[in-house]
Amino acid sequence: MRKAPAIFFAILAILGTSSLPAAEQTLVERAIHVCNACHGEGGVSASPAYPKLAGQPALYTQEQLKKFRSQGRSDSSPQGYMWGISALLDDATITGLAEYYAEQKAVPGKAGSPKLMAQGKQIFEEGVPAKGIPACTQCHGRNGEGASVFPRIAGQHAEYLVRQLNEFNTKLRPHGTVMKDNVVKKMTADEMKAVAAYLQAK
Ligand code: HEC
Numbered sequence: 001m002r003k004a005p006a007i008f009f010a011i012l013a014i015l016g017t018s019s020l021p022a023a024e025q026t027l028v029e030r031a032i033h034v035c036n037a038c039h040g041e042g043g044v045s046a047s048p049a050y051p052k053l054a055g056q057p058a059l060y061t062q063e064q065l066k067k068f069r070s071q072g073r074s075d076s077s078p079q080g081y082m083w084g085i086s087a088l089l090d091d092a093t094i095t096g097l098a099e100y101y102a103e104q105k106a107v108p109g110k111a112g113s114p115k116l117m118a119q120g121k122q123i124f125e126e127g128v129p130a131k132g133i134p135a136c137t138q139c140h141g142r143n144g145e146g147a148s149v150f151p152r153i154a155g156q157h158a159e160y161l162v163r164q165l166n167e168f169n170t171k172l173r174p175h176g177t178v179m180k181d182n183v184v185k186k187m188t189a190d191e192m193k194a195v196a197a198y199l200q201a202k
């Protein structure tokens, strides 16, 4: 019987010990540097072109990264920015990244005009009952902090929030059926602007 080459045992040794998670951890740490170039230090981006990732529930981030990787979220911005990079991430790295961002502290943005914020607060907490628009708190949490697959919307850039609300009205963001069918269809541009202004500062 031929003897297995030494490299075989070396690989077994790597797989059999904790050095694999360590290697995975290094991958995650390297990736974070790349992500933060756009998404900001600790996932708190300065520009509304890039969503904040800090404090986002891990499961939501994980799901979105997989949706970019399978090219399911397909407007021009994720196509240009997220398709390429997500293709390089394996499931374990995605999980590690999602856990890292979930642990970062969310930082709210600037407040808008008091009138707009008051209108936004009402939509966030009560919805628009006359039009059957549900309160955002029902799914996104009492403080917009999100949970599981429901994203944190508190503290997010208003411009990004409005962009996504409009996006649910197209085929470019095919997931989030509840947002499509129950929320955005009946919302006016002014209502979107108000709720986004309120959430940015929350
Ligand atoms: C070159 C800039 C750039 C880099 C680098 C980048 N992103 Fe993004 N990312 C974007 C843009 C732009 C969007 C918003 C896409 C949209 O408008 O739908 C986005 C969206 C996201 C979203 C969706 C957020 C949400 O609230 O739905 C996640 C999650 C994300 N990126 C994670 C990452 C991770 C993790 C990395 C590193 C592996 C990374 N990004 C690297 C530009 C970038």
Ligand code: HEC
Residues within 6 Å of the ligand: 051, 063, 123, 124, 127, 133, 134, 135, 136, 137, 138, 139, 140, 149, 150, 151, 152, 153, 161, 162, 164, 165, 173, 175, 176, 177, 178, 179, 182, 183, 195
């Ligand atoms: C019935 C549950 C439900 C309600 C009510 C709801 N949402 Fe959502 N929302 C979701 C889910 C689920 C997603 C994630 C969809 C996905 O995976 O793409 C989402 C995604 C979003 C996003 C995209 C966030 C991001 O980071 O890209 C925004 C913005 C948003 N919701 C705003 C609102 C606002 C504003 C309201 C209230 C007017 C609201 N939602 C009410 C379930 C809900």
